[in-house]
Each structure stands twice: as structure tokens, then as C-alpha cells.
Amino acid sequence: MARKIIIDTDPGRDDAVAILLALAAPQELDILALVAVAGNVPIARTESNARRLLELGGRPDIPVYAGCARPLVRPPITAEHVHGGTGLHGLDLPEPQVPLRPEHGVDALIAALRAAPPGEVTVCLLGPATNLAMALVKAPDIGPRIAEVVWMAGARSEGGNVTPAAEYNVHADPDAARVVLDSGVPLTLLPLDLTHQVRLTDARLGRLRQIDTAAARAVAALFSGADGAALQGGLGGPLHDPCVIAHLLRPGLFAGRAINVAVETAGSLTLGMTVADWFGVTGRPVNATWLNRADADGFFDLLFERLARLA
Ligand code: RIB
Numbered sequence: 001m002a003r004k005i006i007i008d009t010d011p012g013r014d015d016a017v018a019i020l021l022a023l024a025a026p027q028e029l030d031i032l033a034l035v036a037v038a039g040n041v042p043i044a045r046t047e048s049n050a051r052r053l054l055e056l057g058g059r060p061d062i063p064v065y066a067g068c069a070r071p072l073v074r075p076p077i078t079a080e081h082v083h084g085g086t087g088l089h090g091l092d093l094p095e096p097q098v099p100l101r102p103e104h105g106v107d108a109l110i111a112a113l114r115a116a117p118p119g120e121v122t123v124c125l126l127g128p129a130t131n132l133a134m135a136l137v138k139a140p141d142i143g144p145r146i147a148e149v150v151w152m153a154g155a156r157s158e159g160g161n162v163t164p165a166a167e168y169n170v171h172a173d174p175d176a177a178r179v180v181l182d183s184g185v186p187l188t189l190l191p192l193d194l195t196h197q198v199r200l201t202d203a204r205l206g207r208l209r210q211i212d213t214a215a216a217r218a219v220a221a222l223f224s225g226a227d228g229a230a231l232q233g234g235l236g237g238p239l240h241d242p243c244v245i246a247h248l249l250r251p252g253l254f255a256g257r258a259i260n261v262a263v264e265t266a267g268s269l270t271l272g273m274t275v276a277d278w279f280g281v282t283g284r285p286v287n288a289t290w291l292n293r294a295d296a297d298g299f300f301d302l303l304f305e306r307l308a309r310l311a
């Protein structure tokens with residue numbers, strides 16, 4: 001039985017890889033919907049990119065909804081310097097043919113969770129948690145209905161990537177992060193501590209370029225620009241968001257620990273910092289599984305094998 005998932009996303013170059021990986025797993029994943037969120041680029045681009053990517057992946061039937069156009073409290077922080085003005089720097093996809101669904105993404109999330117039997121739907125967060133937080137506030141009954149929230153978010157040992165203390169998805173909407181962390185939903189976090197181990201190095205890029213499918217060519221295009229392979233000192237671009245999907249497909253690729261994670265929502269220097277209580281010194285209750293060890297070679301074997309299938 002394929003696992004029902006909803007992907008909440010701000011595509012975004014690495015989001016694009018995650019979406020293509022999910023599309024390449026039709027036996028294992030039943031994608032109910034994509035819900036776009038304001039993040040790397042504004043909502044008008046993230047929702048359009050979501051539709052373009054589904055059409056690239058041959059699944060225009062999957063509904064796309066636009067969610068929140070800004071964080072719960074703070075002004076939007078975008079990341080065009082990483083993802084380009086379109087959000088898909090290096091990849092030029094045609095205008096989407098399938099229209100955006102008219103319902104708001106938050107309402108679509110609530111409706112989908114209420115329509116499915118409790119414990120059957122996994123929510124994959126690839127951007128700021130604004131939509132899920134808003135849904136939990138608007139409809140608290142959906143919390144116990146969620147099988148698992150799997151979220152690329154946070155940083156501990158690595159420090160942040162948008163400030164020295166904070167990772168982007170949390171920093172962009174720290175208040176939403178707090179709602180999710182305090183909600184009691186079964187939560188798995190994939191922080192920079194994990195995703196910085198998963199880099200598309202030049203050698204891996206060479207393997208990718210051997211795969212003759214449109215999906216593989218799209219991923220190569222997204223990560224081949226001057227800022228692609230050379231990201232962060234030539235180590236290669238970290239594939240943050242695809243780790244969320246890989247966790248669903250092959251959970252043995254990653255390991256970590258059940259701990260308490262809190263978030264700074266008031267600091268000036270540390271706003272959006274995830275305070276991961278790895279040694280249990282605070283006595284605060286466990287609220288998340290924090291994954292921080294990755295089998296990077298195993299991840300790329302999975303990714304490349306799946307991209308080769310997605311014609
Ligand atoms: O910090 C990495 C995260 O921020 C990824 O989800 C990337 O797409 C950006 O949204």
C-alpha cells in the first residue's frame with residue numbers, strides 16, 4: 001500500500017529534486033497534493049514552480065494549492081541569491097498548463113487530513129512551516145490525524161545557513177516552527193547536521209550526467225551553474241529537501257535520536273535557532289526525532305536509480 005503524503009514546499013532548487021524523487025516512487029508514495037508556501041521565492045513563483053515540476057514529472061493530475069503568502073508574524077525573507085529569481089535557477093520550464101486549485105493551501109491541508117483515516121497521511125515540509133502551523137491553529141483536530149511530519153529544518157553542530165545560528169526554513173518563520181514543535185505531532189527533523197553530509201559533488205554530478213532522462217537532466221541543470229557544484233567552497237551543493245523523501249523511501253539511510261527541540265522566537269542574534277537538547281540536559285519532553293547521520297552514498301544511489309526511471 002503506497003504511503004499517502006502531502007508535500008508542502010517552496011521550490012526552490014532542492015525542493016525540485018525532492019519533488020522529482022517523490023514522483024519517481026509511485027509504488028511507495030501516493031502524493032495527495034502539493035501545497036506551496038512563501039519561502040525561497042514569493043508564493044506566485046513557488047506555486048507556479050510546483051505545477052511546472054509536476055508537469056515535467058508527468059503528473060499534472062496532482063493538485064497544487066497556494067498556501068500562505070507570508071510568515072505568521074514576521075516579514076518574508078526570500079533566498080533568490082541561492083535559488084535565482086525564478087526559484088529554479090538553471091532550469092527553464094514552460095508555463096504550467098494545469099491551473100492552480102482555487103482552495104487556499106491551508107484549507108486543502110485541513111480537508112485532506114480530515115478526509116483520510118487518522119494516521120494515514122504524512123506531511124512532508126520542505127520549506128517554512130507556515131501552512132501547517134496555520135492549519136493546526138485553525139483546525140486543532142488535524143494534529144492527531146497526522147501519521148508523521150517530516151521536515152527539513154534546523155541546525156545544531158553545523159550552525160545556521162541564513163544566520164550563524166539559524167537554518168533558513170526555521171528562521172523564515174520561527175513562530176510557525178514553534179507551533180509545530182509544541183503541537184505534539186509525530187515529528188522527524190532533518191537538520192543541516194544531516195543534509196550537509198549529502199552533497200552533489202563534482203564526481204556525483206558526473207554520474208548524474210550519465211543518466212539520460214528529462215528528470216536527471218533537470219537536476220543537473222539546477223546544480224551545474226557556477227554556484228552549483230562550487231556551492232560552499234567547492235564541496236558541492238547540499239541536497240537538503242530530497243532527504244525528506246529519501247527518509248520515507250529508505251529510512252535506514254539516516255539515523256539520529258529522539259530528543260527535545262525548542263526554537264528561539266525572540267532573540268536578535270539567534271532568532272530561528274533550533275535548541276536541540278541532544279544530551280537531555282533540560283528535562284524538556286521529547287518532541288522530535290533529530291536525524292544527524294547520513295549514508296550519503298546510499299542516498300545518491302537511491303536518487304540516481306529513481307531519476308533514471310522517471311522518463
Ligand atoms: O536550509 C535549507 C532549506 O531552505 C531548504 O528547504 C531550501 O530549499 C530552503 O528552503
Ligand code: CA
Pocket residue numbers: 009010011012014015039040126127241
Ligand atoms: Ca525548500
